[in-house]
Amino acid sequence: MSSQIKKPIGVFDSGYGGLTVLKEIVKQLPEYDYIYLGDNARAPYGTRSFETVYEYTLECVQQLFSLGCELVILACNTASAKALRNIQQKDLPTIAPNKRVLGVIRPTTEVVGKYSKTGHVGVLGTTGTVTSNSYPIEIEKLYPHLTVHQEACPMWVPLVENNEMETEGADYFIQKNLVSLLSKDKKIDTIILGCTHYPLLINQIRKHVPSEITLLSQGEIVANSLVDYLKRHPEMEEQCSKGGEIKFYTTDSTVNFDKAATLFFGKEVKSEHLGI
Numbered sequence: 001m002s003s004q005i006k007k008p009i010g011v012f013d014s015g016y017g018g019l020t021v022l023k024e025i026v027k028q029l030p031e032y033d034y035i036y037l038g039d040n041a042r043a044p045y046g047t048r049s050f051e052t053v054y055e056y057t058l059e060c061v062q063q064l065f066s067l068g069c070e071l072v073i074l075a076c077n078t079a080s081a082k083a084l085r086n087i088q089q090k091d092l093p094t095i096a097p098n099k100r101v102l103g104v105i106r107p108t109t110e111v112v113g114k115y116s117k118t119g120h121v122g123v124l125g126t127t128g129t130v131t132s133n134s135y136p137i138e139i140e141k142l143y144p145h146l147t148v149h150q151e152a153c154p155m156w157v158p159l160v161e162n163n164e165m166e167t168e169g170a171d172y173f174i175q176k177n178l179v180s181l182l183s184k185d186k187k188i189d190t191i192i193l194g195c196t197h198y199p200l201l202i203n204q205i206r207k208h209v210p211s212e213i214t215l216l217s218q219g220e221i222v223a224n225s226l227v228d229y230l231k232r233h234p235e236m237e238e239q240c241s242k243g244g245e246i247k248f249y250t251t252d253s254t255v256n257f258d259k260a261a262t263l264f265f266g267k268e269v270k271s272e273h274l275g276i
Helices: 018-028 050-066 077-082 084-095 105-115 127-132 134-142 156-161 168-184 198-207 218-232 254-265
Strands: 009-013 034-038 071-074 100-102 120-125 147-152 190-193 214-216 246-250 271-273
Touching: 009 018, 009 050, 018 034, 018 071, 018 218, 018 254, 034 050, 050 071, 050 077, 050 084, 077 084, 077 105, 077 127, 077 134, 084 100, 100 218, 105 134, 105 190, 105 214, 105 218, 120 127, 120 134, 120 168, 127 134, 127 147, 134 147, 147 168, 156 168, 156 198, 168 198, 190 198, 198 214, 246 254, 254 271
Parallel strands: 009 034, 009 071, 034 246, 071 100, 120 147, 120 190, 190 214, 246 271
Antiparallel strands: none
């Protein structure tokens, strides 16, 4: 057994979507150890109340802390929108002052202004993310000149998680939501895919979006942001163990998780069950 205590980087999502983020993080930072936790038993989070999402997310973050993680990424837009601020400001100072929890919304909003030429941006997300107004609020802080329009897409996550991405039903809902978003503002030239499931729908989304519109997926953006974070915080970087190992946990059936997760992660996944 290695003498070094394992301190992996934790990556959390309510289901599978965060695997699209983990995939990009591992691509850029392959030397680190990682633990992925999907709270599949209680997914989806997108339609749940702020209180419930906060409660569930905090429980999962504490589980990752107990598994040795010093740094946890909430690779879930709904959790980032509804729970991150509370966890950072209220919980960490008392339960784990030396640990850190980061989200996916801030890194995405930090770069959106570099892509939009017209100053008009669209956001696609779950009902929870859109209702929270997290994207307009964060974009306003960084790029007050940008105009932001949002569209809730409640059917998109179930379509992905049930592997219905290539069906006529999927095409119907994707077209419906995109027509709705683009009809709100003809000047939109950049669209944030504000859910980590949505990259798996990219081909269908592209069919209904003019080619000059930029689509921003979060995986690469969050991975770049983590690289930058670790450079700026050597005290945290030094604590993260480097064995190139990835462990996967799910709160639901491992058989179901492994089958679906392989699609999201792009290679075979073997998970363990974690009761919460």
